[in-house]
Amino acid sequence: METSGISASTYRQPQSSADKKLKAVADQLEATFLSEMLKSAGVAETPSLFGGGAGEGQFASFLRDEYARELTAAGGLSLGEALFNSLKERQNDE
Incomplete structure (x- = not known):
């Protein structure tokens, strides 16, 4: 069965410690963005009753x-x- 879309395996796997730090920062930025989207969607809001x-x-x-x-x-x-x-591409261009 064939699937389409992007999977987590398409990451350029970090080789150096600097790349690992860059990946961690990129993932943290995505998590922050998702948190704000979840907030806008009303996830984890306090219900008015009970x-x-x-x-x-x-x-x-x-x-x-x-x-x-x-x-x-x-x-x-x-x-x-x-x-x-x-x-990473931007770093390589410099």
Whole structure:
């Protein structure tokens, strides 16, 4: 069975420690973007009835951030991949 789309294996695998740091930063940026998108979508919002009160609302951002990190680790939107590849190409051009 054939599948289409981008997979996590299309990353240019980091070879040096600088590349590994660059990949980590690109993935963190993707996770931050996903967290904001999840916030806009209303993920982890405190329900008006039978909610956990003020404490739940204060910690909702931590839950969204963790969801975003897990989504990124699972392949995410491939935004981190695109950023890493673009920045790596830019480094090579210099």
